Amino acid sequence: xxxxxxxxxxxxxxxxxxxxxxxxxxxxxxxxxxxxxxxxxxxxxxxxxxxxxxxxxxxxxxxxxxxxxxxxxxxxxxxxxxxxxxxxxxxxxxxxxxxxxxxxxxxxxxxxxxxxxxxxxxxxxxxxxxxxxxxxxxxxxxxxxxxxxxxxxxxxxxxxxxxxxxxxxxxxxxxxxxxxxxxxxxxxxxxxxxxxxxxxxxxxxxxxxxxxxxxxxxxxxxxxxxxxxxxxxxxxxxxxxxxxxxxxxxxxxx
Amino acid sequence: xxxxxxxxxxxxxxxxxxxxxxxxxxxxxxxxxxxxxxxxxxxxxxxxxxxxxxxxxxxxxxxxxxxxxxxxxxxxxxxxxxxxxxxxxxxxxxxxxxxxxxxxxxxxxxxxxxxxxxxxxxxxxxxxxxxxxxxxxxxxxxxxxxxxxxxxxxxxxxxxxxxxxxxxxxxxxxxxxxxxxxxxxxxxxxxxxxxxxxxxxxxxxxxxxxxxxxxxxxxxxxxxxxxxxxxxxxxxxxxxxxxxxxxxxxxxxxxxxxxxxxxxxxxxxxxxxxxxxxxxxxxxxxxxxxxxxxxxxxxxxxxxxxxxxxxxxxxxxxxxxx
Numbered sequence: 001x002x003x004x005x006x007x008x009x010x011x012x013x014x015x016x017x018x019x020x021x022x023x024x025x026x027x028x029x030x031x032x033x034x035x036x037x038x039x040x041x042x043x044x045x046x047x048x049x050x051x052x053x054x055x056x057x058x059x060x061x062x063x064x065x066x067x068x069x070x071x072x073x074x075x076x077x078x079x080x081x082x083x084x085x086x087x088x089x090x091x092x093x094x095x096x097x098x099x100x101x102x103x104x105x106x107x108x109x110x111x112x113x114x115x116x117x118x119x120x121x122x123x124x125x126x127x128x129x130x131x132x133x134x135x136x137x138x139x140x141x142x143x144x145x146x147x148x149x150x151x152x153x154x155x156x157x158x159x160x161x162x163x164x165x166x167x168x169x170x171x172x173x174x175x176x177x178x179x180x181x182x183x184x185x186x187x188x189x190x191x192x193x194x195x196x197x198x199x200x201x202x203x204x205x206x207x208x209x210x211x212x213x214x215x216x217x218x219x220x221x222x223x224x225x226x227x228x229x230x231x232x233x234x235x236x237x238x239x240x241x242x243x244x245x246x247x248x249x250x251x252x253x254x
Numbered sequence: 255x256x257x258x259x260x261x262x263x264x265x266x267x268x269x270x271x272x273x274x275x276x277x278x279x280x281x282x283x284x285x286x287x288x289x290x291x292x293x294x295x296x297x298x299x300x301x302x303x304x305x306x307x308x309x310x311x312x313x314x315x316x317x318x319x320x321x322x323x324x325x326x327x328x329x330x331x332x333x334x335x336x337x338x339x340x341x342x343x344x345x346x347x348x349x350x351x352x353x354x355x356x357x358x359x360x361x362x363x364x365x366x367x368x369x370x371x372x373x374x375x376x377x378x379x380x381x382x383x384x385x386x387x388x389x390x391x392x393x394x395x396x397x398x399x400x401x402x403x404x405x406x407x408x409x410x411x412x413x414x415x416x417x418x419x420x421x422x423x424x425x426x427x428x429x430x431x432x433x434x435x436x437x438x439x440x441x442x443x444x445x446x447x448x449x450x451x452x453x454x455x456x457x458x459x460x461x462x463x464x465x466x467x468x469x470x471x472x473x474x475x476x477x478x479x480x481x482x483x484x485x486x487x488x489x490x491x492x493x494x495x496x497x498x499x500x501x502x503x504x505x506x507x508x509x510x511x512x513x514x515x516x517x518x519x520x521x522x523x524x525x526x527x528x529x530x531x532x533x534x535x536x537x538x539x540x541x542x543x544x545x546x547x548x549x550x551x552x553x554x555x556x557x558x559x560x561x562x563x564x565x566x567x568x569x570x571x572x573x574x575x576x
Contacts, residue, residue: 009360009363010361013357013360013361016357017346017349017357020348020349020353021346021348021349024348024349024389025348087342087344088340088342088344089344089345089346091310091338091340091344092338092344092358092405092406093361094309094310095308095309095310095333095336095337095338096333096337096358096361096362096409097329097330097333097334098361253310
């Protein structure tokens with residue numbers, strides 16, 4: 001069990017390390033910051049005119065873009081975990097009795113920080129091109145909370161994938177999964193416009209309730225059962241990913 | 255009063271990977287404060303031994319203790335007294351030398367300011383002050399290895415494992431690393447190092463354990479090993495059977511080869527003038543018996559090759575004969 005118990009100080013040092021490493025990985029950092037912005041511009045100006053959502057498309061699409069960006073950014077955690085395991089540095093950490101939880105938590109927290117920055121950037125650009133959220137700070141805080149929970153869940157899930165993959169290239173495959181999942185959801189087009197069989201999936205996958213919750217909070221519309229579903233999905237993914245990551249970490253280092 | 259346990263102790267250590275036996279009952283003791291070299295060809299089990307001792311791999315059988323603590327049951331305690339530096343420098347390329355050391359020092363439990371001081375001290379000691387602010391990615395092989403060694407010292411370990419510390423280094427960097435190991439030993443740290451180079455083991459170690467086929471092929475001080483397995487061979491051709499018999503009696507069990515028909519005798523020697531002269535005098539005090547002599551130069555590497563190329567059973571007998 002000692003491999004997995006984290007001393008809080010170790011986890012903090014690991015977070016500092018991973019934040020610094022992400023800051024210095026300029027290519028990845030630029031991609032994770034610029035890609036979401038470009039995608040948003042693409043949707044708003046290229047496809048937006050052709051999609052009827054009953055309101056300004058920018059208003060409809062921003063929550064979806066935020067989530068796409070979060071999923072994509074968090075997925076890069078898989079690559080950093082696999083890369084870390086490929087070098088000898090994890091072994092040194094282990095001989096220094098740094099637990100697996102601290103090592104993984106470092107990656108996860110750095111991912112959350114990285115993506116929080118990207119989210120703020122996307123929001124700023126969104127406001128510049130006409131996104132007008134409801135002025136209600138408590139709701140903004142709630143939205144930030146849901147987004148952070150989603151980031152945390154996807155980052156841990158991603159870390160678990162990183163432990164499963166043998167090479168950084170393989171780990172990168174998870175990025176595609178995370179990027180694909182927001183498409184068959186209510187992120188870019190209303191679910192009602194999809195064929196019935198796809199609607200069933202779109203309605204019941206984790207991304208849709210999270211997006212609906214963000215929409216409700218940012219645009220001050222009724223949320224229904226979406227927030228409860230969103231939180232349940234995120235917590236479920238988070239807990240399962242943490243357990244799976246713990247098991248995989250132990251198996252990977254044996 | 256109980257005597258202090260040896261720094262490192264393994265008893266009948268066993269480990270296989272996917273059906274391939276890597277360690278086949280290795281028993282080893284490393285005295286406190288000594289430098290011990292594990293010498294052997296690739297696949298002899300050196301790295302596996304070090305990984306087990308450093309708590310990174312669990313053995314399949316047998317026991318291993320560091321500072322008296324079991325490496326499986328008392329892993330935490332073991333980790334407090336050890337550190338590992340290897341052939342693959344375990345550092346973050348994207349962090350500077352100083353950042354790497356400060357991070358390791360913090361993980362070793364030092365406060366932020368103490369970590370900063372410790373890093374500065376180690377940078378100084380390892381001659382890394384100038385490149386301290388540069389990312390490790392820009393370091394040369396020798397610099398990385400020095401930084402890696404510095405990183406392994408942040409927690410002031412009492413036992414340090416060096417896994418092939420000089421593999422792939424140029425002669426000058428190798429020299430530098432040898433000096434550091436010498437200093438460590440001088441400061442009372444127990445060093446267990448693995449190497450493929452006899453010269454390195456000879457130069458650094460108080461005792462050498464030659465590993466072969468997952469077990470101990472020979473163990474002793476460098477001079478013992480040299481005496482036993484001989485770096486050079488002094489070959490004597492005697493004038494007649496009488497002088498042959500006399501010389502054989504005088505040299506006793508040091509004779510490694512005898513041929514009464516050709517009147518030839520051989521003994522091992524370090525090849526030095528003094529020793530060869532002494533041996534000649536001893537074998538033939540009247541200076542009449544020896545017709546010819548030859549000193550055949552065998553390098554230590556040849557000895558190593560002989561020792562590690564014979565079948566395991568023969569290797570084992572060598573230990574039993576000590």
